[in-house]
Every structure is written in C-alpha cells, then in structure tokens.
Amino acid sequence: MLKTVSEALILAESELKDAFPEAKREGLYILGYALGWPITKLIAYPDYTLTEAEYSFFTSVLQRRKVGEPFAYIKKSKSFWDLELELDASVLIPRPETELLIETILSIDLSENAKLLDLGTGSGAIAISLAAHQPDWTISATDMSERALGVAKKNADNYQLQNIHFQLGNWYEGIVDKFDVIVSNPPYISPDSEYLKLGDVRFEPITALVSAKNGLADLEHIILNAPKHIKLDGYLLVEHGYDQSERVKELFSQAGFTDIQTLQDIQGLDRVTFGRYPSL
Ligand SMILES: C[S@@+](CC[C@H](N)C(=O)[O-])C[C@H]1O[C@@H](n2cnc3c(N)ncnc32)[C@H](O)[C@@H]1O
Incomplete structure (x- = not known):
C-alpha cells in the first residue's frame, strides 16, 4: 500500500x-x-x-x-574537504579526520610547482583535494587496488584535474621520482581489533583498514622507506591510530626525520604525525 x-x-x-x-x-x-x-x-x-x-x-x-550498509555506499558518494567524491565498496569511506592531512599540507610553505606523493589513495580523497586546491602542484597517487584506482580516476575526471598521475603498486613499488611531500593514510588497525566489528567498518575493504604488527606494519614500511623518495627538506605526513603516535614518532626519528610533530583531530586524539627530512 x-x-x-x-x-x-x-x-x-x-x-x-x-x-x-x-x-x-x-x-x-x-x-x-x-x-x-x-x-x-x-x-x-x-x-x-x-x-x-x-x-x-x-x-x-x-x-x-x-x-x-553505510549510507555513503548506498548513495555512492561522500563529502570530503570541499568535494563530493564518488565511491563504491572497493574504497574506504573518506573520514573527516583525514582532512587534517590536507589542512596541514596546505599550511606548509611549498614551492608553486611542488611534487607530492599520496600513498594508498583509495577514492583519491587526499590527492584530489590537494590537486584541486593547487593546480600547479604535480601529484602522484598510488594504490595496490586496481578498483580503487578506477574510483580515484573517475573522481579526478569529475573535477577535470590534469595534475594527478595514478599508479598501481605496492607502496613505493615503481616510484622513481623524489617528492617535496609524501602523504599517506595507510591501513593502521590491528587485525584483532574490536573496532572492525562495529558500524560502517564492517562493509569496508579489509585491505584498506588492517595492518599486521598491531596495525603498524604499513606505517613502518612507509616511514622507513620514505628517505629514498623524498627530497632534502621535504615532508612526510601520515595518519595513524590515536594510540600509535609514540611508536610512529620513534619510526620518524629512526628514518632520520627532524621537527617531528603529532597533531590532534577534532576529537582531540593524536591522528597525524609529520616530520621534515633534513637538508645537508
Ligand atoms: C585507509 S585507506 C585510505 C584511502 C584514502 N587515502 C583516504 O584517506 O580516504 C588505505 C588505502 O591504502 C591502500 N593500500 C593498502 N595496502 C597497500 C599497499 N601495500 N600498497 C599500496 N596501497 C595499499 C588500500 O587499498 C586503501 O585504498
């Protein structure tokens, strides 16, 4: 009726x-x-x-x-920064706390034609927000998921962005360039976390969420290998779990970064750590 x-x-x-x-x-x-x-x-x-x-x-x-089922997957879209991104269940639903990465990068005094690398781009949320804001920057965006890269490319096309290059690969695999900024929101949840049984997360790709070594394996790989791909005086920024900042800062220090800082998200939780690769 x-x-x-x-x-x-x-x-x-x-x-x-x-x-x-x-x-x-x-x-x-x-x-x-x-x-x-x-x-x-x-x-x-x-x-x-x-x-x-x-x-x-x-x-x-x-x-x-x-x-x-998350409303974003039903609607097939989600607002992020000042964009409306298309989505499907092959990509993580972009989170408001990830906007802290964008805010921080845009506050750094970078050259007009800076080169940036977004590792694990998913829907393209980070790469596309930055590329749209700074059309003269060149952004490389990678993911190991072909489907996710398809979603990210579609989003870049929707905003008619020409300054992003997408690349399929396992973290730095195939990356030969050096960058002014490397940014990543990698999987950082421990495989045995109760969080994985709650709400929207149950429908998201496990490969976007979970990392070995208590959630730290991918962060460790990204941070320790960054110096090979970053220009002197360049920056690395990563998102991480609220309880991972101490270990993440140790990894930054071990990799040779200086001026290491952790920033808090809107809930006051440690969420983003960044550092500078020292000039000689
Ligand atoms: C937490 S999601 C972040 C997605 C997007 N950057 C965002 O902030 O909304 C992590 C992304 O990393 C990708 N990923 C996981 N392991 C990877 C690997 N070994 N190499 C490259 N990308 C990987 C996943 O496919 C996923 O898209």
Whole structure:
C-alpha cells in the first residue's frame, strides 16, 4: 500500500530503531535520498503520497541501511574537504579526520610547482583535494587496488584535474621520482581489533583498514622507506591510530626525520604525525 511522507518516516523509524540510536534522523536521510528531496521539503510536505516507484526504492534503501550498509555506499558518494567524491565498496569511506592531512599540507610553505606523493589513495580523497586546491602542484597517487584506482580516476575526471598521475603498486613499488611531500593514510588497525566489528567498518575493504604488527606494519614500511623518495627538506605526513603516535614518532626519528610533530583531530586524539627530512 502506498504511503505518505509522514507514514514512510514512521515506518523507517520503527524498522531502524533497534540498529540505530538516531533512527528518526536516519529515516529522514533515507527518505530524502530516495525522493531526491532536502530534509526541509520532507518536513514541509508530510502528506505527499509516494508513487509506487518511489516507495519501492525507499523500502529497498531502508532494508540495506537496516542491515548496516553505510549510507555513503548506498548513495555512492561522500563529502570530503570541499568535494563530493564518488565511491563504491572497493574504497574506504573518506573520514573527516583525514582532512587534517590536507589542512596541514596546505599550511606548509611549498614551492608553486611542488611534487607530492599520496600513498594508498583509495577514492583519491587526499590527492584530489590537494590537486584541486593547487593546480600547479604535480601529484602522484598510488594504490595496490586496481578498483580503487578506477574510483580515484573517475573522481579526478569529475573535477577535470590534469595534475594527478595514478599508479598501481605496492607502496613505493615503481616510484622513481623524489617528492617535496609524501602523504599517506595507510591501513593502521590491528587485525584483532574490536573496532572492525562495529558500524560502517564492517562493509569496508579489509585491505584498506588492517595492518599486521598491531596495525603498524604499513606505517613502518612507509616511514622507513620514505628517505629514498623524498627530497632534502621535504615532508612526510601520515595518519595513524590515536594510540600509535609514540611508536610512529620513534619510526620518524629512526628514518632520520627532524621537527617531528603529532597533531590532534577534532576529537582531540593524536591522528597525524609529520616530520621534515633534513637538508645537508
Ligand atoms: C585507509 S585507506 C585510505 C584511502 C584514502 N587515502 C583516504 O584517506 O580516504 C588505505 C588505502 O591504502 C591502500 N593500500 C593498502 N595496502 C597497500 C599497499 N601495500 N600498497 C599500496 N596501497 C595499499 C588500500 O587499498 C586503501 O585504498
């Protein structure tokens, strides 16, 4: 039987209440997405009756969300920095805390034609934000996932960016250039972490999330091998877990970096460490 907006919202809330503490708000997002309406319009037109096609699409989205599928994968897009990125389940959903990497890089006094390397680009969130902001920078973006690179290339095309080069490979594999900045948000979750059983994460690619050695194996590889690929006076910035900053700083120091600093995310948690490769 067809339903009005207000009946559809009641249905959504009752279907979602066991899985989501904010079931009412989730219902608004889902119905808004299904109808292509802003939430204000849902509130303004509670008596609108959904067509058969609208109701059927709404219930299919509701069922996907009920089993926990992330809204970003259902919508196939996510806002990041000042962009709207296309996504599929082959890439990590870009997180707001990763914007700290962008903010920090944009605050460094780099040359107009700087060269940057984004390791593990996923949807392209970091590379594309930087390339869009600084059209004269040249950015190399790598990933070991061919599907992820496909998503990243699509996003770069959507923003008509010509200054990113995509490369398939295992971290520095095939990288011959030297860079002013190397940046990475690598997998850094321990394989036995309880976090992997919660929320959106359950649907994300495990290869984007998990790293051996308590989550530190990829960070270790990226940091210790950075000096071979970084220009003197260049910067390395990595995102990491809130409890990994001490070990990450030791690795930066072991690799020969100076001016090592850890920055906190919007929740006040250690999230980004960066350092400078010393000039002679
Ligand atoms: C945490 S995700 C970050 C994605 C994106 N940079 C972001 O911040 O939203 C890590 C990315 O690293 C990639 N990755 C994992 N292991 C890799 C490896 N050995 N070599 C290259 N990329 C790798 C994954 O495919 C994934 O896209």
